[in-house]
Amino acid sequence: MNDYVLLPCPADDRLLVLGMRWHTILGSRLDLRARQKARQAKASHYAHAENSEAVGVVRLHRADRGEAGKIHSAALAFAAEHRQGIVALRASLPDGRVWVVAAQAGKVLTQSDRIYPTDGDARMALDDLAERYGDGLTVLSFEDDDPPGQSLAAMLGESAQRHLLRPAGWALPSVPRPLAVAVLGCLAAFLLRGLWDWYQGVRSDPPPVPQRVDPQAAWSEVYSQFERRTRVHAGKDWTALLSGLAELPVDVGGWRLSSAQCKRAVAADWSCLARYGRAHRLATNASFLAARPSGWHENWQPMDAVVAEFAIAGGGRALDLAKLKSLAQHENEIITSLQQLLPVLSSATLGDATPVRLEAPRDELGQPIPAMGGGPLILERALTLEGPLRSLFLTPDTLSDQIEWRSVSLTVDEAAEPSLNRSRLMAGLSGVLYAHE
Template identity: 25%
Template sequence: MLDTIIIDVNSETSIVFGGINWSALIGSNLAGQSEKIAASMKATHYVAAGEHSASVGTTKLLSYKTEDKGRNFYSAAAVFAQAHQSGVLITTQEMSDGRVWVVAAHDGAVIRDTDVLVFKNEADDLIAEIKQRHSNAIEISGDFETLHYLNAKSQLLPIKNAFQKIPTAAKLLVAGLLVLVIADTCWTQYKKYKLRQNNALEISQYIDEDAEWNKAIDEWAASIKLDGQKGLLHIYTTLGNSVPPKIGGWNLLEVNCLNAVAGWSCNARYEAGINSSNLTFKNNLPNGWEARWDGLTNAIGTWTIPVERHHIDRQKIPTIGDFSLNYISSLQRILPALKKVDITSPTKAQIATPEVFVNRGHGDELITIPFPSDNTSGIELPSIQTFDIEGPLRTLAVLPLIEEVAIKQLRFIVGGHGSASTLRESILTAKLTGEFYVR
């Protein structure tokens, strides 16, 4: 029996029940991530994640089901999730072959391991499992609005390879140009290759490329100072113990600390209150603070927090695979307590290409050392992933960080005292930015 049932709405539209694998994404550019994941899983179609839902759905539709040109396919599970944007909801539908379609959604996102076609007893077991995982899950029945939600958020998009994305006219034009230039290009590239080969051979006779590159990476590592988990807890507790909510009748609005050479450069902004003045602010400043003013109703206290940071140990930098599995898993456990988490994809660290002076019989000559082509010593170039995290200030006390992290900014804002606190909202809202180092 097939894992997917496709029901035709009309000559141009079909709805797919079951057979779609759903998984949650984090970070930015969710649509781009969705297509990459679908391609890596060798899927034929996918439902893209986005602002409406952080879940991407991937599936393999048989070719005879999709051979009609111009026909659009939509996910019934994505339609259900769109129609139910709040809470954890479960629904079932008996299909024509006697099986039961089971799907569940959490705040508008399809829950993983649902959107399946199973027999009645299996459906009951799956529903019980979902309710065990989500104590607030509610099972609903009856038809739900379908046609209204057949849109880009529920459409199963076909996977196209790079060649298929190129228009036919462009393919013909490129082919013609390639025929005209290929002979000249091949000869030019061959000459360049031989020149590079000769230069590399000549350089290798004078210079140890591996040693020079290891030295360049060590110099880069010495310029990076890390905070790690202890550094976050230190600045968190220091601010909590040293920043008064009121100074001479002035009320705290926000605190902002930036990474500096000697530690942290901090400032706290206060708003004028009853019987406050610049003089009352100045006379009641904590020790080590300096005062300045912004207009008549804002006062700012500035101070520095000394801290000793440590350098990167190249051998302890986590691999991208280990970071993605272990650290991201620990971060995912506290996502419900955060408003925003953006982590960029890894980009190679900007390491200066090593240069040395060599005397080859014609005086000193400055030579640029290329990265070893064979890399027999296994040199690994570090990469950087920047992050931007927002949430209640209290969440920073349990926020996991790897040791190979440099915090760039910690800022928190005091909100209105009349607003209610939730898991993701608080009177004190914090913003944390920085860089993870991986390899």
């Protein structure tokens, strides 16, 4: 249970813990069951999201327990950022090890949040997840940060109390009765002395009155933070992204392109992977390296395939709630424009509109502040478009400033028979569409 890693957040004194052990809990009062599970596992601390059926446990070293008040679960933060579908993350750590975490519908999967000694071990774990979940699994990748932990820390956001580790508590061991009586007597004496000192302090120095928190200003800051961390795209942004994939070389030193995938990184750019297979009998690793574009990094697998890693400029801008269209406008304008595109697509899926989950601010006593009447109700729905790469260039501009694209994929099928909605270059766009009520 102690095989964990603590990473500092570059911008403040918070710490991220990687490598917790996750368990499934069932029944009512999940908060109580989460703590009971942590005690059963002999953990010192645990992480649990409200109403979640997953709890992560860890036994911190004594030297780390003094920092427990600022340690946050990286897996819980990742799951909160990916509440739709099944998403996994491979992140290289400064010491050369690799962290793998996966979440399904915002819940950390029990077989993830593991630290592997080599990248090969991590990729085997991802392969196991792919076999279990098939095409429904989306894999993200973070490489070494400078400073370390910057990309992972960005998942926490500016307010992340829900990701903070909680103490599991402790129980008295079985001891002889006389010794237990003596220990309890000493504790009672210390407690009485502490109460007396506290009483004397109260009489002499009354505690300061907490400064009142303005509910309207607190909720306004919550919406401002959501706008800053949500990045929406315009037509020129996804056109540039698709062009980056369309310009990938099909043949690199005798190696043929088979697929590519880009994920929106925590930063503004897109993190991309392109898979090439050894197609010519005289092709070698050296011939690939001599012909491949600059700025690529390769992972060989091991004799006849290579995965090239590269980045594409992300584009996009922070969400502006004032520019969001209503759900009724979406149904009339955006959905209509998407329906007009259906004949040249192989598939298109649009999820139900659900309210965006925002963490309520706290008042001066640390209690959640109820939502203010008249505040905006922000809705989100998943959108996926699949079809020939040429067709996705026709994605309508009505989506501009309403959509946050999160992933794009490309598949090369040399045997495909071209048609209106089929080609040898098939692509997919996946993201979240925002609206107000």
